[in-house]
Amino acid sequence: MSATSGYAVREAGVVVIGSGLAGLVTALNLARNAGRAGPVVLLTKTEELPGGSSLHAQGGIAAAIGPGDDAALHAADTVAAGAGFVDPAIAGLLTREGARWVRELIGEGMPFDRDTHGAVCLGREAAHGMARIVHAGGDATGRTLVTALARRLRESGAVRVETNAFATDLVLGGGRVRGVMAHHPEGWVLHRTSRVVLATGGIGAAFARTTNPAEATGDGLALAARAGAHLADLEFVQFHPTALAVDRDPAPLLTEALRGAGATLLDGRGRRFMAAEHPLAELAPRDIVARAIGRRVAAGEAVFLDLRPALAAKPGGFPTVLALCAAHGLRPFEEPVPVAPAAHYHMGGVVTDAAGRTSVEGLWACGEVACTGVHGANRLASNSLLEALVFGARVAEDLAKAPAVAAAPFALPEPPRVAGRSAMPLVDAMAAEARRVLYEGAGLVRSGAGLRAARARLDRIGVMLEGLGTAPAVSHHDVRRWGEARNRALVGRLLLHAALGREESRGAHFRSDWPAENPAARRHTITLNDLSAPVTALAVAGDPASGDAACSIL
CATH class of the missing domain: 3.90.700.10 (Succinate dehydrogenase/fumarate reductase flavoprotein, catalytic domain)
Structure with a gap:
């Protein structure tokens, strides 16, 4: 490790951001190919493994492994649920490879629920034509699965896990990823790498009422957006029908x-x-x-x-x-x-190909933060854990074949200037207001007037939060509070922009002023530049995209 500009620089072959199912699967598969992938670092903002929404998933994993079932039937149900926007080829890939991965987990002794004869129990959920949902620990599938995988990751010793690490920005240079700027309890760290995987989960905690844990603040989507990545289907947010109607945040989910x-x-x-x-x-x-x-x-x-x-x-x-x-x-x-x-799952995200590659060179994404095209306008129940399994493995496989790019000389960027301690009450108030505005403006039923009003309000909140960034060094807790508030506001603005542009009702997106589905409608892809008031990304000196001769905040 070396130090410069008041922060540490740590080298890595691959940096995986996120410790839910997608991040763990990616890291574990990279660990198996450590010689080819290079040193692997997993960053998570939680205090320990595992983290994210996967830990709280009560639903199971959909897989065509039962008698009379097959991957084609599962894919057909997936396409039907997605209201015309599912990529059939990706759906077929998901269901074929998903069945193989679930069988492999069964063979490895993963404690899936079994009947008195020892056969794996298969349940049925909404919009599935067959009973094909496997569970572990009853309604504790997510916790059972990720806890077991986290234990395997620790025992492998092949991945450096850094907890309490809040990634604030991707560092870009020469048109590609050059690293991750993160704040740790000991201070700022630049994780220098040419390969980053976003496995940060969804955006549920950007809404005032959600089943998602508090950490689901859309960090990965915001990181990718500030880096210029293509984003798609952001307007499609699945609200879980049956959260307990009690005064608790997050709202307890009834599977x-x-x-x-x-x-x-x-x-x-x-x-x-x-x-x-x-x-x-x-x-x-x-x-x-x-x-x-x-x-x-x-x-x-x-x-x-x-x-x-x-x-x-x-x-x-x-x-x-x-x-x-x-x-x-x-x-x-x-x-x-x-x-x-309550807000539950985001079908949209960072656009990826079948290997998890995004439009930004050196950046991959998998799990809920990614938009593979498999969920369309309305996710089929229990396909989310399956997607994390399949595409986490595919990302790792692709990374094992993608050589690290030699580090070109560049001046190191300055860390972002964040809100200081005195501004934290205002940061917290704006974060709460942003959640309320998004839930009311882009909830179950939307309208043009409501979306425009919410967008105007979130635009103001976003500008105010950026303007509070005055202190280069504050406490780790305050960096995370400001960073999460900043990310919530940005993903909310992006979602509202996408929802305003979809003048129809389809799947999880319902417009009272456009109640009919438009047969000619297509999926929308946007970038941060589509917003009227873009926010910032870290850039390094000499980046042709920045047009700046010195390290800067764009």
Whole structure:
């Protein structure tokens, strides 16, 4: 390690940012090919492994491994759920390779739930034509899976894991990635590398009501946007229909597997209503179920989920759900529990090819932060963990074949100037306001007027947050608070811009002023330059893209 400009410089072959399923799978597969990939560093802003939304995933992994099922049927369901915007070739790739990876995990002894005969249990969820969802630990699939993989990663000793590391910017030079600027408890560090993988998860915590953990602030999307990457499908945000309607942030999630096992939705008078909304009733696509519940909640009517049929059908199958209900004084064995929709999953993200490569040279992405084209306008249930498995492995395979680029001499950039301690109350207030504005302006039902008002407000918040950046060195906690607020505002602005441009209703995107689907509509790709007030990216001296002769903040 060397030091210059008041911060440390650490060399790496590959830097993986994120410690959810996608990041762990990428890092583990890179570790197996460490000789070819070079030294691997995993950065995570959490205090320990694992982190991210994967840890909290109650749903399972969709895989065509059961009798009578095959990858083509799974791909067809994926395409149908995506409302016309799924790339069929990528869907086929996902389902073929996904089935292989799940079988491999089973063969390696991953503790998937089994029946009394030892066969892996297969559940059914919304919009799936077959029972093809594997679970581990009942409704604790995500935690079971990523905990096991994190243990393998630690035991491998082949990856340097740096926790409490908040990446603020990608460093660019000569038209490609040259490193990652991150703040650690000991101060600023430039991780110098020509290959970076974004596996940072989604943007759910940019909304005031979400099932996502607090760290899901859209950091990877913001990093990529500031680096000039192409982004797509940002307007498509899936709201989970059945979050517990209790005063808690994030909102506790009641897995869709409950409805797959027979749980029913009831209105305020105790009547089932989904059969009148869709032929699949409670197993209709998520956007339809979420809006059906949302309309009633918006009208002041309570909506309930009767868990008793599911609890009877799968005794011991939902320990996480039962613990959540108990923590909030609810009695699901005796009466239905209150539910309401909450922001859950982002179908959009950084555009990648089938190997996870983005439009920025030296930058890969996988997991929820990426937009592979497999989810379209509405993700099929339990395809998200599958996508992380498949594309995390594909990114690692591609990196093993992609040689590191020799470091060209350049002047090191200055770290970003962040808000100081005295400004933190204002930063926190703007972050909370940004979440509220995005949830109200780009929630389940949108309109042009609402989107424009929200965009104007977030534009002002974004400019104010950038303007607060005055201190080069502050506490690690304050850097993260300011950085996350900055990222929330940016991804919100990008999402609102994309939603305004989609003048139709499709999948998870519903416009009250454009309620019909436009058959001629196409997917939208945007960059940061499409916003009227671009924000900054770190650049190094001599970068042709910067037009600047000295290291700078663009």
